[in-house]
Amino acid sequence: MSDIIRIENVTVQFGNYQALEDISLSLEEGSFVAIVGPNGSGKSTFLKLLLGLEKPDKGLVKVFNKSPQELSPQQVGYVPQFKTLDRSFPAISIDLVATGIYGHWPARISKESRQNCLEALGRVGAEHLAQRPLGKLSGGELQRIYLARTFVRKPELVLLDEPATGIDAVGEEDMHRHLDDYHRETGATILMVTHDWLTARHHASHVMVLNRKLIALGDPDIALTEDNMRRAFGHMGHIHIMERNAHRHA
Amino acid sequence: MLDVLSYPFFQRALIAGILVGFLAGYYGVFIVQRGLSFLGSGLAHAAFGGVALGILLGMEPLWIAVPFTVVVAIGITWVREKTTLGRDTAVGIFFSVSMALGIIFLALKRDYSADAFSYLFGSILSVRNTDLWITGSMVLIALLTWPLWGKWAYATFDRELAVSDRLQVVRHDYLLSILVAVTTVVAVKVVGIVLIAAFLVIPPATSRLAARSFHTMTLYSVLMGVFSAVAGLFLSYWWDLPSGALIILVQAVLFFLFLGYRLLAGHTH
Numbered sequence: 001m002s003d004i005i006r007i008e009n010v011t012v013q014f015g016n017y018q019a020l021e022d023i024s025l026s027l028e029e030g031s032f033v034a035i036v037g038p039n040g041s042g043k044s045t046f047l048k049l050l051l052g053l054e055k056p057d058k059g060l061v062k063v064f065n066k067s068p069q070e071l072s073p074q075q076v077g078y079v080p081q082f083k084t085l086d087r088s089f090p091a092i093s094i095d096l097v098a099t100g101i102y103g104h105w106p107a108r109i110s111k112e113s114r115q116n117c118l119e120a121l122g123r124v125g126a127e128h129l130a131q132r133p134l135g136k137l138s139g140g141e142l143q144r145i146y147l148a149r150t151f152v153r154k155p156e157l158v159l160l161d162e163p164a165t166g167i168d169a170v171g172e173e174d175m176h177r178h179l180d181d182y183h184r185e186t187g188a189t190i191l192m193v194t195h196d197w198l199t200a201r202h203h204a205s206h207v208m209v210l211n212r213k214l215i216a217l218g219d220p221d222i223a224l225t226e227d228n229m230r231r232a233f234g235h236m237g238h239i240h241i242m243e244r245n246a247h248r249h250a
Numbered sequence: 251m252l253d254v255l256s257y258p259f260f261q262r263a264l265i266a267g268i269l270v271g272f273l274a275g276y277y278g279v280f281i282v283q284r285g286l287s288f289l290g291s292g293l294a295h296a297a298f299g300g301v302a303l304g305i306l307l308g309m310e311p312l313w314i315a316v317p318f319t320v321v322v323a324i325g326i327t328w329v330r331e332k333t334t335l336g337r338d339t340a341v342g343i344f345f346s347v348s349m350a351l352g353i354i355f356l357a358l359k360r361d362y363s364a365d366a367f368s369y370l371f372g373s374i375l376s377v378r379n380t381d382l383w384i385t386g387s388m389v390l391i392a393l394l395t396w397p398l399w400g401k402w403a404y405a406t407f408d409r410e411l412a413v414s415d416r417l418q419v420v421r422h423d424y425l426l427s428i429l430v431a432v433t434t435v436v437a438v439k440v441v442g443i444v445l446i447a448a449f450l451v452i453p454p455a456t457s458r459l460a461a462r463s464f465h466t467m468t469l470y471s472v473l474m475g476v477f478s479a480v481a482g483l484f485l486s487y488w489w490d491l492p493s494g495a496l497i498i499l500v501q502a503v504l505f506f507l508f509l510g511y512r513l514l515a516g517h518t519h
Contacts, residue, residue, distance in 0.1 A: 051413075051414045052414075052416075053410065053413055053414060069416075073414070073415040073416050076414070078411065078414045080408065080410055080411055080414075085408065086283075086407060086408070088283075088458075089283060089406070089407050089464065090283075090458060090461045090462060090463055090464050090466075090467045091407070091462075091463055091464055092462060092463060095463055095464075096407075099404060099407075099411070099415075102400065103404075103415045103416070103417075104400035104401045104403070104404045104412075104415070104417070105399075105400045105401075105403035105404040105406075105407060105464060106400060106465075107399060107400055107465045108465070133462060
């Protein structure tokens with residue numbers, strides 16, 4: 001397996017605030033990486049670096065051996081945090097899915113693209129939502145529309161920023177099932193920012209623990225140690241590890 | 251009843267109304283959906299500063315107002331891009347500064363009066379052929395930039411998602427601001443500074459109530475902009491009342507009709 005992501009000594013600074021500090025890592029093609037860390041630990045900034053939405057102040061970022069700005073949008077599928085979504089925007093679900101094909105908002109959707117959109121919606125069990133206005137979707141339904149938008153372009157790299165926020169446990173489990181299926185079928189690389197370590201541990205091949213600095217990256221059992229959690233989260237990490245162990249032994 | 255159509259001044263007014271209705275309806279959807287409803291008002295008052303400078307310099311006010319307003323629009327966009335200030339805060343600052351400059355310019359020109367006030371309240375019935383050519387050119391530019399509609403709509407929906415798809419949103423923001431600025435100056439001649447904000451806001455807001463997609467919202471907005479201009483002009487002639495105000499009132503009636511229908515039908519979005 002070759003490295004799909006290579007980061008060398010990357011620092012990102014917002015004014016006086018250091019969001020990421022001297023990060024170096026590489027990720028193999030086909031990895032499913034859960035990124036965990038406390039609020040403000042630079043998780044979203046890390047994803048934005050890979051998308052080319054943020055530029056490093058120092059260091060090197062390579063994705064598919066190119067700088068992120070040189071990537072074709074079709075290579076990357078991005079599921080942003082829902083809190084940025086404007087629900088008043090007049091649109092139906094299939095319009096949003098079609099942006100995954102066109103890379104802009106469609107004035108009309110061709111027959112072929114419509115078919116592809118419906119297939120992608122069917123893949124996440126949301127074909128019946130195709131004509132529903134975005135403002136009338138629940139959190140879980142919206143999540144599936146964003147996943148369909150991502151899958152319709154068949155990306156080699158999928159980046160998800162806290163995709164489980166605002167959806168219930170059943171919706172979250174569904175989302176992970178669709179992600180697992182896509183990962184297994186296409187061998188795509190998946191990076192997901194999450195607060196749910198238990199799920200991360202269950203679904204991800206690797207866990208990255210971040211708190212501005214890279215604390216750990218590797219197999220979930222190796223990365224999610226009490227020591228690493230304490231370094232990332234302080235006391236809270238300790239509590240969550242205890243809960244995880246209790247859950248495992250139950 | 252339609253004998254008024256034989257008057258050249260009314261023909262020019264009708265063409266100007268249709269063209270401005272089209273432009274305001276088209277660009278207005280981006281303004282309303284981006285939460286920039288105050289922008290039209292801000293740019294119109296900036297245009298007042300430009301008109302006043304034109305009068306002070308003894309030049310055609312429109313030729314000064316266009317670059318003046320474009321500079322203000324670029325300034326507003328620049329402040330929004332470079333700071334964390336709210337969108338309407340940036341508009342508010344430039345709006346008041348332009349207005350203050352306009353008042354100073356007019357105070358320096360001691361013998362001003364009619365010209366400045368005709369811009370404040372609009373005078374569609376005194377539209378000249380030159381104004382029609384300028385407005386027509388703006389419509390042509392809007393039609394030529396139609397391929398950019400999907401990009402502007404995407405950035406309006408979710409800026410971050412659009413950037414992640416390699417859309418040059420900042421560049422497009424500046425372009426859209428400049429086009430809205432020029433449209434505003436041109437439209438000021440028709441409905442006046444005081445009412446142009448409504449022209450840019452009411453038809454898109456009404457179409458938002460009626461449309462299920464951004465595409466149909468744009469189409470309805472343009473149709474409502476054009477219809478209200480034509481209806482307002484005829485009513486103005488028949489009732490002998492100011493045309494700009496009647497155009498806006500037609501738009502307002504449509505808005506409340508759609509709003510009432512939506513509420514009665516139980517829709518909340």
